[in-house]
Amino acid sequence: MGLGVLLLLGTGVILLATEITSGILAYIVGVLMAVALVGYVASIVRGTPETRRSVAPYALLKPGMLWLSIFFLAPLWALFVMSLSSKESRFDFFPSFTWEWENYQEAFTRFRPQFVRSFTYAGIATVLTILIGFPIAYVIAFRGGKYRMVLLGLVVIPFFTSYLIRTLAWTTLMNDNGPVMNTLETLRLVTVFEWLQIVDNGRLLSTPAAVIGGLTYNFLPFMILPIYVSLEKIDTRLVDAAMDLYSSASGAFRKVVLPLAIPGIFAGSLLVFIPASGDFVNAQFLGGPNTTMIGNSIQDQYLKQLNYPVASAMSFVLMIIITVGVLVYSKFMGTEELA
Amino acid sequence: MNNYRQSSSNTPRASRWSRRDFLIRSSLAGAGMLSLPALLAACGDDDGGSSSDTSGGGGGSSLVFDNWPAYIDEETVANFIAATGIDLKYLETYNDNNEYFAKVQPSLSKGNKIDADILAPTYWMAARYVSLGWAQKLPIASIPNKANLRSDLVGPNWDPNGEYSLPWQTGTAGIAYNISATGREVKSVADLFAPEFKGRVGMLTEMRDTIGLILMGEGIDPSKLSSFDDAAPAFEKLAKANADGQIRQFTGNDYMDDLDSGNFAVCVGWSGDVLQLAKDNPDVRFVIPEEGGTSWYDSMIWVTGSENSDAVAQWMNYVYDPENAAKIALGSGYMTPVTGVREVLEAMGGEEAEMANNQLLFPDDETLSRLRVFASLSEEEEAKFDEEFSKITGA
Numbered sequence: 200m201g202l203g204v205l206l207l208l209g210t211g212v213i214l215l216a217t218e219i220t221s222g223i224l225a226y227i228v229g230v231l232m233a234v235a236l237v238g239y240v241a242s243i244v245r246g247t248p249e250t251r252r253s254v255a256p257y258a259l260l261k262p263g264m265l266w267l268s269i270f271f272l273a274p275l276w277a278l279f280v281m282s283l284s285s286k287e288s289r290f291d292f293f294p295s296f297t298w299e300w301e302n303y304q305e306a307f308t309r310f311r312p313q314f315v316r317s318f319t320y321a322g323i324a325t326v327l328t329i330l331i332g333f334p335i336a337y338v339i340a341f342r343g344g345k346y347r348m349v350l351l352g353l354v355v356i357p358f359f360t361s362y363l364i365r366t367l368a369w370t371t372l373m374n375d376n377g378p379v380m381n382t383l384e385t386l387r388l389v390t391v392f393e394w395l396q397i398v399d400n401g402r403l404l405s406t407p408a409a410v411i412g413g414l415t416y417n418f419l420p421f422m423i424l425p426i427y428v429s430l431e432k433i434d435t436r437l438v439d440a441a442m443d444l445y446s447s448a449s450g451a452f453r454k455v456v457l458p459l460a461i462p463g464i465f466a467g468s469l470l471v472f473i474p475a476s477g478d479f480v481n482a483q484f485l486g487g488p489n490t491t492m493i494g495n496s497i498q499d500q501y502l503k504q505l506n507y508p509v510a511s512a513m514s515f516v517l518m519i520i521i522t523v524g525v526l527v528y529s530k531f532m533g534t535e536e537l538a
Numbered sequence: 539m540n541n542y543r544q545s546s547s548n549t550p551r552a553s554r555w556s557r558r559d560f561l562i563r564s565s566l567a568g569a570g571m572l573s574l575p576a577l578l579a580a581c582g583d584d585d586g587g588s589s590s591d592t593s594g595g596g597g598g599s600s601l602v603f604d605n606w607p608a609y610i611d612e613e614t615v616a617n618f619i620a621a622t623g624i625d626l627k628y629l630e631t632y633n634d635n636n637e638y639f640a641k642v643q644p645s646l647s648k649g650n651k652i653d654a655d656i657l658a659p660t661y662w663m664a665a666r667y668v669s670l671g672w673a674q675k676l677p678i679a680s681i682p683n684k685a686n687l688r689s690d691l692v693g694p695n696w697d698p699n700g701e702y703s704l705p706w707q708t709g710t711a712g713i714a715y716n717i718s719a720t721g722r723e724v725k726s727v728a729d730l731f732a733p734e735f736k737g738r739v740g741m742l743t744e745m746r747d748t749i750g751l752i753l754m755g756e757g758i759d760p761s762k763l764s765s766f767d768d769a770a771p772a773f774e775k776l777a778k779a780n781a782d783g784q785i786r787q788f789t790g791n792d793y794m795d796d797l798d799s800g801n802f803a804v805c806v807g808w809s810g811d812v813l814q815l816a817k818d819n820p821d822v823r824f825v826i827p828e829e830g831g832t833s834w835y836d837s838m839i840w841v842t843g844s845e846n847s848d849a850v851a852q853w854m855n856y857v858y859d860p861e862n863a864a865k866i867a868l869g870s871g872y873m874t875p876v877t878g879v880r881e882v883l884e885a886m887g888g889e890e891a892e893m894a895n896n897q898l899l900f901p902d903d904e905t906l907s908r909l910r911v912f913a914s915l916s917e918e919e920e921a922k923f924d925e926e927f928s929k930i931t932g933a
Contacts, residue, residue, distance in 0.1 A: 289918075289920075289921050290670060292643060292644070292647040293647075374799045375719070375738070375799070375800055376800050399737060399783075400736055400737045400738075402737055402738065404786075404801065405786045405787060487783075487785070487786050488780050488785055488787065488930075488931055488932035489781075491932040495932075499928060501640075503636045503637055503640055503928070504925070504928055505639075505643065
């Protein structure tokens with residue numbers, strides 16, 4: 200019974216929030232929900248301890264479920280409906296639902312380069328955050344000593360400034376005549392960086408490297424913190440034991456520390472990859488017209504072209520690709536704790 | 539918002555527009571642009587209550603004008619408030635026509651109020667507001683100074699009686715360049731495509747100015763386009779340049795930062811912006827290319843849902859007074875729509891009188907003959923142009 204009421208309330212909230220039902224129907228749904236709720240409360244109040252015990256877990260689920268229904272499921276449903284709608288004219292601001300599957304086709308074909316680019320950039324940024332973040336987390340966890348908390352604080356400090364301001368600060372630092380370029384020129388390193396394809400034609404900004412660099416910088420703490428948590432739990436005596444059994448230092452690292460750190464790396468790469476592939480701020484400010492990511496395209500379709508249906512389809516495609524990717528990834532390297 | 543400027547009237551002219559000021563302000567505008575527009579629109583009405591203590595007279599009514607950045611002098615707003623007691627909030631968050639339209643569209647299409655009372659969209663966008671019924675009839679009877687306006691700027695074909703829109707200012711799109719980055723003078727549209735500036739060229743997201751200028755470079759008159767095919771060569775040229783990495787970024791009014799810092803060696807720019815920037819940074823220059831430039835005007839409209847008829851009339855009447863219009867023209871560096879401003883400037887003598895002979899403020903017939911207004915497009919044509927343009931700009 201508890202489950203039944205839970206589902207009924209959730210569906211009711213979605214129906215009302217997305218305005219699928221209106222007028223007299225909405226009234227009926229509302230009354231049904233009220234009756235179910237009253238009956239539910241009554242059965243708890245008047246019921247035996249056994250019924251209470253069987254119903255209580257569902258009651259505890261209720262706030263979370265209502266929250267999800269209103270702020271996740273209902274918008275998701277609205278987005279889905281919009282992605283299959285079509286506009287009658289250019290300035291039709293309320294597209295009507297017509298099973299317009301062409302929206303998905305357009306999202307897939309026309310924006311393929313942006314999709315590919317987003318996942319490439321996000322993938323590279325994730326690998327870079329692991330390469331940079333792991334040693335940092337390692338040092339803090341095992342060599343931090345009494346400065347551990349201070350060092351962790353330093354990792355988190357950038358969050359005290361807005362994400363946007365930090366990215367805009369990069370544009371100032373990496374200007375064509377800015378401090379970074381000037382330093383590179385003074386040290387005669389420009390050719391080296393050009394060979395590495397980080398500097399393009401005398402500029403750092405408006406290159407893929409700048410966008411990937413921005414993503415890496417902005418998401419680094421999301422990698423360090425979970426890795427730190429998983430490393431911090433490791434009993435260092437395990438490493439001693441490995442050494443006692445004639446393991447080399449690198450062998451102990453590979454066979455003891457690294458496997459135990461995998462959950463952290465896994466969690467960190469999800470926390471970095473998912474938001475990075477939908478990010479548009481870095482590509483907007485650090486990139487150029489040939490480095491746009493899918494987030495920029497969605498923003499452009501939504502906010503400049505006013506093409507809500509195609510933009511919704513693009514958002515859905517992005518969500519589906521990420522979900523499938525994450526499932527595959529978790530099969531491949533996930534652990535029981537997270538999968 | 540933070541962009542609200544309210545300066546004292548005795549600021550020396552040189553410091554009128556400091557570069558840092560501009561950078562900070564435009565970054566904030568950028569930040570504003572990125573936050574959810576719906577949220578911005580939703581929290582719009584909160585501003586009304588805070589009436590500032592500078593309001594001298596009785597009045598007590600308020601007015602919000604959301605305009606393009608760098609589009610007014612520093613004194614006019616304060617002077618207007620002192621003279622009328624109207625609590626004018628002059629914002630500078632209008633960075634791009636399409637972007638702003640998308641921001642206010644959810645509210646206006648539902649018949650709700652937005653936080654601005656007056657906007658100054660470019661003529662073609664003003665036409666869209668009027669045709670969608672999102673502009674109110676102006677209280678023309680209470681704007682006697684309307685008589686001072688240049689007659690060719692009142693009553694365009696989309697508003698034949700001049701009831702819904704009146705011009706704010708008019709200007710030119712041409713080529714702006716930073717000579718410390720180019721190392722030479724720039725004269726022609728072809729310079730936008732010069733290999734030596736690869737990756738350091740800026741283009742405007744304002745399709746009519748970017749495409750219009752390229753069309754002029756190709757020898758095609760942008761005022762005489764009958765279909766998309768006529769403009770196709772310019773689109774192809776732009777697409778190719780973009781694919782080759784010639785273009786660094788497509789920007790709205792925020793191109794001024796990149797031009798100032800030298801990130802853009804050359805870019806498509808607007809005359810007055812560059813004149814203002816040049817006051818602080820003498821390396822920044824503007825030229826109407828030898829092939830010709832485009833000309834445009836921005837129109838003030840009174841959006842639906844706003845109820846400040848009296849304040850709107852007082853503001854428009856105030857800015858169409860030649861004395862006040864002269865201040866705005868000097869401060870912004872654009873052509874004024876008000877007749878008699880030139881005489882006012884000449885009478886002032888000195889530096890101001892020199893400005894009276896500036897071709898960008900008061901173009902002579904020779905200059906005017908090199909300027910073109912982009913052809914007016916039907917709804918379907920405009921959709922086609924916008925779509926093709928958006929394919930190139932990449933986002």
